[in-house]
Amino acid sequence: MNENRIRYKKNQQMIIVVLLLALVTYLSSVLTDFNILHGLATLPEAFIWIFSNLVVTEESLERMPTILDKLVETILMSIAATTTATILSLFLGVMGSKSVGTSKLLGILARFIASLSRNIPVVAWALILLLSFGQNSLTGYLALFVGSVGFLTRAFIEVIDESSQSAVEALQATGATYIQIIMKAVIPECLPQIISWILFMIETNIRNATLVGILTGTGIGYTFDLYYKTLNYHGVALVTVSIVVAVILIELLSNHVRKVIL
Known part of the structure; x- marks a missing residue:
């Protein structure tokens, strides 16, 4: 029983930490006006630009x-x-x-x-x-x-x-x-x-x-x-x-x- 309680308490603490990190991430995105989805959508164009321009000639x-x-x-x-x-x-x-x-x-x-x-x-x-x-x-x-x-x-x-x-x-x-x-x-x-x-x-x-x-x-x-x-x-x-x-x-x-x- 004690082991189950300890495991349950650790799981609760982990969930709380994950939720806090998610909340901090969301607030940071709002305060800095950063759109994660937009950033991910522009990644292909960014890599294309890098491989097109940053080339040793x-x-x-x-x-x-x-x-x-x-x-x-x-x-x-x-x-x-x-x-x-x-x-x-x-x-x-x-x-x-x-x-x-x-x-x-x-x-x-x-x-x-x-x-x-x-x-x-x-x-x-x-x-x-x-x-x-x-x-x-x-x-x-x-x-x-x-x-x-x-x-x-x-x-x-x-x-x-x-x-x-x-x-x-x-x-x-x-x-x-x-x-x-x-x-x-x-x-x-x-x-x-x-x-x-x-x-x-x-x-x-x-x-x-x-x-x-x-x-x-x-x-x-x-x-x-x-x-x-x-x-x-x-x-x-x-x-x-x-x-x-x-x-x-x-x-x-x-x-x-x-x-x-x-």
């Missing part, structure tokens, strides 16, 4: 050297933002860790910085920094850097807190200094997971850098925006294909590295 391939140059610039900017953010994030991660942190106040400060930079989208950071630094590579780099600090700090705090404390306790018993404990026990213990998070952040930043580049006028995002605004859809198609291929290759490479280190 021989003429667009002549622009490949320029596109590759901007793509490499975007990748390098993403890597630079991630690696430099890693240094600050490690420092903040140790500060914010409950297991090896030295001060509760510093821990709160580290977690606040991580929360602030992580919860504001990278695009928003780009717009904020755009007002101060203008449209240039520095603005794009800083936007990716700030976003990376928030995400990596949170990830590093969790990794450090979940790591084994046996090595830390062993070094403490020998009278090792705090720096020695961090460098000889905490970092080596967490290094595989740290590298994994860094690789994931690089992948994410390459995707974000495309959108940030549209706002800051740099990298492959600027090239995409330029072709789009001039109605050069064949160029847009080539840029899109280049970005997709680059992201897939980098993801395959990072997955291979993860298998080796984990």
Whole structure:
């Protein structure tokens, strides 16, 4: 009887959740004046337009050297933002860790910085920094850097807190200094997971850098925006294909590295 009651209660809760989601969807459609049926009806025309216009042609391939140059610039900017953010994030991660942190106040400060930079989208950071630094590579780099600090700090705090404390306790018993404990026990213990998070952040930043580049006028995002605004859809198609291929290759490479280190 108890199992039947539990199952009946779960089914009731599921029905309530589904009804609430349906209600929210309906209200959102009404408030935004969005017609789902009309949207579905226009899908065939949309796909026909995509396959008719977004096609890589021989003429667009002549622009490949320029596109590759901007793509490499975007990748390098993403890597630079991630690696430099890693240094600050490690420092903040140790500060914010409950297991090896030295001060509760510093821990709160580290977690606040991580929360602030992580919860504001990278695009928003780009717009904020755009007002101060203008449209240039520095603005794009800083936007990716700030976003990376928030995400990596949170990830590093969790990794450090979940790591084994046996090595830390062993070094403490020998009278090792705090720096020695961090460098000889905490970092080596967490290094595989740290590298994994860094690789994931690089992948994410390459995707974000495309959108940030549209706002800051740099990298492959600027090239995409330029072709789009001039109605050069064949160029847009080539840029899109280049970005997709680059992201897939980098993801395959990072997955291979993860298998080796984990």
